[in-house]
Amino acid sequence: MGSTSxxxxxxxxxxxxxxxxAAHVHDLYLQASYDEALDIADxxxxxxxxxxxxxxxxxxxxxxxxxxxxxxxxxxAEAFGRALLGRxxxxxxxxxxxxxxxxxxxRLGRLEDGLHLLAVAMNILETCPRDWRYxxxxxxxxxxxxxxxxYELAEQASxxxxxxxxxxxxxxxxxxxxxxxxxxxxxRLEHVGRTEEADLRYRExxxxxxxxxxxxxxxxxxxxxxxxxxxxxCALAKTGEVAQARExxxxxxxxxxxxxxxxxxxxxxxxxxxxxxSTGDYEGAARELIMGExxxxxxxxxxxxQIFQYELGLLAAESAPGPATQHLMTALRACAExxxxxxxxxxxxxxxxxxxxxxxxxxxxxxxxxxxxxxxMLANRRGFDRRMAGLADDATTGPMCLLLVDLDRFKQxxxxxxxxxxDAVLREIGHVLRSECRATDLAARFGGDEFGxxxxxxxxxxxxxxxxxxxxxxxxxxxxxxxxxxxxxxxxLAALDDGMTGEALFAAADEQLYRAKRAGRDRxxx
Numbered sequence: 001m002g003s004t005s006x007x008x009x010x011x012x013x014x015x016x017x018x019x020x021x022a023a024h025v026h027d028l029y030l031q032a033s034y035d036e037a038l039d040i041a042d043x044x045x046x047x048x049x050x051x052x053x054x055x056x057x058x059x060x061x062x063x064x065x066x067x068x069x070x071x072x073x074x075x076x077a078e079a080f081g082r083a084l085l086g087r088x089x090x091x092x093x094x095x096x097x098x099x100x101x102x103x104x105x106x107r108l109g110r111l112e113d114g115l116h117l118l119a120v121a122m123n124i125l126e127t128c129p130r131d132w133r134y135x136x137x138x139x140x141x142x143x144x145x146x147x148x149x150x151y152e153l154a155e156q157a158s159x160x161x162x163x164x165x166x167x168x169x170x171x172x173x174x175x176x177x178x179x180x181x182x183x184x185x186x187x188r189l190e191h192v193g194r195t196e197e198a199d200l201r202y203r204e205x206x207x208x209x210x211x212x213x214x215x216x217x218x219x220x221x222x223x224x225x226x227x228x229x230x231x232x233x234c235a236l237a238k239t240g241e242v243a244q245a246r247e248x249x250x251x252x253x254x255x256x257x258x259x260x261x262x263x264x265x266x267x268x269x270x271x272x273x274x275x276x277x278s279t280g281d282y283e284g285a286a287r288e289l290i291m292g293e294x295x296x297x298x299x300x301x302x303x304x305x306q307i308f309q310y311e312l313g314l315l316a317a318e319s320a321p322g323p324a325t326q327h328l329m330t331a332l333r334a335c336a337e338x339x340x341x342x343x344x345x346x347x348x349x350x351x352x353x354x355x356x357x358x359x360x361x362x363x364x365x366x367x368x369x370x371x372x373x374x375x376x377m378l379a380n381r382r383g384f385d386r387r388m389a390g391l392a393d394d395a396t397t398g399p400m401c402l403l404l405v406d407l408d409r410f411k412q413x414x415x416x417x418x419x420x421x422x423d424a425v426l427r428e429i430g431h432v433l434r435s436e437c438r439a440t441d442l443a444a445r446f447g448g449d450e451f452g453x454x455x456x457x458x459x460x461x462x463x464x465x466x467x468x469x470x471x472x473x474x475x476x477x478x479x480x481x482x483x484x485x486x487x488x489x490x491x492x493l494a495a496l497d498d499g500m501t502g503e504a505l506f507a508a509a510d511e512q513l514y515r516a517k518r519a520g521r522d523r524x525x526x
Contacts, residue, residue, distance in 0.1 A: 017048050022059030029063050029070070030169060032224060032259060037067045058087050062100075069104055072263060072298065077104045089439060092133045095124035099140035106147045109299030115346070118144050119353035123361070135160045142177050149303055149343045150350065151185035172212050176224060179208040179231045183267070184307070186238070188343070191310050191336040198238075205235035213248070226255035227264045233271035237278070246275040262295040266304065269295075273311065282319035289315065303339075310336060375423060376430025378451070379444035387442050387454055388502035400496040401462035402509045403453040405433070405469070408488045408521040410449040417482045424481045429489070432472045436465055452509075459495040463526050466491050470524055488522035 021044040028037035041064040048057035061084050068077035081101035088094035099121040106114035121141055128134045138157045145154040158178040165171045186201035209232035213225070230252040237245035252268035269292030277285035293308035313332040317325040371383030379387070391400065407413075407429070414422040426449065433443040433453055442454040453469075455462040470491055478485040492513025496505050515525040 017051060017053045017056040018059055021048055022056050022063065025060050025063040025067075029067050030173075030224075032070075032261075034067045034071050038064065041067075054087070054089075058084065058089075058093075061087070062097075065100060065104075069100075069107070071260075074104050074107050074298065078108065090133075091124050092128045092137050095121040095128065096133075096137035096140045098124070099137065099144060102144040103140065103147065106144050107298050107300040109302075111148060111300075111346075112349075114144055114148065115350050115353045116357070119350060119357045123354055123357050130161065132161075139174070139177060142181060146181045146184060147300055147303075148346050149184075149188065150346060151181060151188070152347075153350070154181040155185075172224075172228075175208045175212055176228055176231070179205045179228075179235075180267075182208075183231055183234055184303075186235075187307050188336075188340065190238070191307075191333075192340045193333070202235045202238045205231060206239065209235070226252045226259075227261075227267075230256065230264065230268035230271065234267045234274075237271040237274040240278075242275040242278045245271050249275065263298070263301075266292040266295050266308075270308065270311065273315075277315055277318065282315060285315055286312065306339060373430075373445045376426055376445045378430045378434060379442055381444070381446040383442070384444035384446040384452055387444070388506065391496060391502045391505065398456060399458045401455045401457065401459055402494055402496070402505050403455060403462065403466050403469075404492045404506075404509045404513045405429075405451040405453065406490050406513055406517070407449040408490055408517075413485070413487070417485060421482045421485065425478075425485075425487055428476060428478075428481070429473060429487075432469055432476070436469050436472070459493070459526060462493055462495070463524065466493055466524050466526070470522075474522065490516040490521045491524040492516055493524060493526035 025037050025041050025044060028034075028040075041060055045057050045060045045064075048054070048060060061080060065077055065080040065084055068074070068080060078101070081097065081104050085094065085097040085101055088097045098117045102114040102117035102121065105117065118141065121137070125134060125137055125141070128137070139160070141157040142154045145151070145157060155178075158174070158181060160174055165174060182201045183205050186198040186205070189195075189198035189201070209228050213229045213232045229248050233245045233248035233252060236242075236248070249268045249272035253265055253272065256262070256265035256268060269288045273285045273288035273292065276282075276288060289308050289312050293305050293312070296302075296304040296308070310332055313328055317329045371379055371386065373380040407425070410422065410425075413425060426445070429451065430443070430445065433451060437443050437453065438456070440456045444452050444454075446452055453466075455465060457465070470489055474488050476487065478487050490513060492509045492511065492515065494505055494508035494512055500508075512525040516523045519525065
């Protein structure tokens with residue numbers, strides 16, 4: 001069973017059951033109790049959905065995604081990542097879900113797909129307020145950026161507002177994530193001969209990890225203590241503090257392998273191998289470096305394997321100096337330089353991906369504008385017809401109802417008050433319909449005073465929603481628009497049955513609408 005690294009903390013949901021359910025799974029994830037977290041996640045998500053607490057269900061799903069990624073079960077994680085992205089209800093949540101899914105995809109070796117989603121996340125976050133949700137989403141950007149060796153982006157994304165790090169757990173997560181990115185960056189810099197820059201980053205890793213690698217921190221935070229120790233040991237070994245590095249690495253190797261976290265143990269193996277090499281134990285150093293390389297099995301972990309291959313080349317050159325090993329090192333350094341240039345090419349790839357995402361967003365905006373009624377800001381006839389055409393697909397995913405809404409005696413409003421008042425009435429009705437709809441529903445103005453609302457729910461719930469809409473319209477303070485103005489609507493509601501076409505659904509709702517009108521208007525027929 002593989003592992004990954006210190007992952008970002010989930011955005012804790014604001015659902016009423018979140019303190020009991022989502023927070024518990026989240027805590028188990030932080031404590032590295034992965035099997036236990038997965039055992040209860042299914043049950044907790046079911047409970048949250050049974051109580052219609054979708055926010056808490058999303059929090060449980062997000063924690064489960066992180067657990068699976070931490071366990072190296074990336075194919076399963078991809079399915080949950082796509083589900084989480086589909087359920088995102090805010091822009092910042094969509095950005096975070098996009099970055100988390102990008103992380104999974106690059107670990108699976110799907111670089112282009114991962115960079116596309118990373119570009120989506122970055123473009124969204126550019127326009128989000130700088131609150132704690134923004135910084136939580138940015139922490140998700142760090143992981144895919146690190147895996148594709150965009151260390152500059154990872155460093156930019158790992159900056160957090162100090163006010164948001166008052167919680168010690170958040171500080172530990174932030175420090176561990178930043179340290180791992182700096183450590184890998186330093187190793188790459190060292191391989192291309194930029195040793196001073198590498199040394200500065202190694203020393204920053206030591207500063208970041210010393211407080212959290214203390215035994216007292218293990219008692220208080222547990223979870224990833226062994227991983228924090230491994231990062232510290234690696235930086236110490238690279239800066240010449242080999243005795244302490246060796247002691248810490250041995251302890252971390254045993255602890256991480258005992259938990260089945262072989263991939264995380266690679267850093268401890270690297271630290272131990274470097275420490276042994278510096279003391280002349282070349283055989284022991286080779287054993288540790290080979291073990292570290294062997295746990296880098298994920299398709300996206302080629303960069304991690306290359307770090308160990310370079311270190312093994314250094315070991316060979318030091319243990320058997322001569323012309324042959326000099327040629328070997330020359331070749332290794334040339335490969336390292338080429339890999340560094342490829343890394344820089346990925347910066348350009350991300351820039352291109354962001355440009356494509358911006359163009360796609362512009363096209364989507366134009367498409368939405370073409371389907372939007374400018375007066376009410378609801379969907380127009382084109383948007384209504386498009387939703388009608390897609391009803392066959394919607395029928396396979398859940399219940400669907402169509403509510404038709406018609407203003408009572410609208411011609412009298414236009415003739416008695418003015419067309420300007422009539423337009424104001426239409427705008428207000430659009431506002432009421434829009435405010436009562438969920439994100440998955442669609443309200444449209446498909447005629448002069450004719451509206452349609454697609455409600456993704458059963459007929460009983462749809463009737464309650466329609467009743468709220470009708471009452472809100474009737475009870476609105478219409479006198480503020482014009483003295484003596486009163487507005488009511490008639491409504492017809494029908495449910496989409498198996499095998500029913502969009503035209504048949506419309507006809508059924510239209511029949512109910514005329515029933516409401518014949519019965520005296522200002523009523524709902526279903």
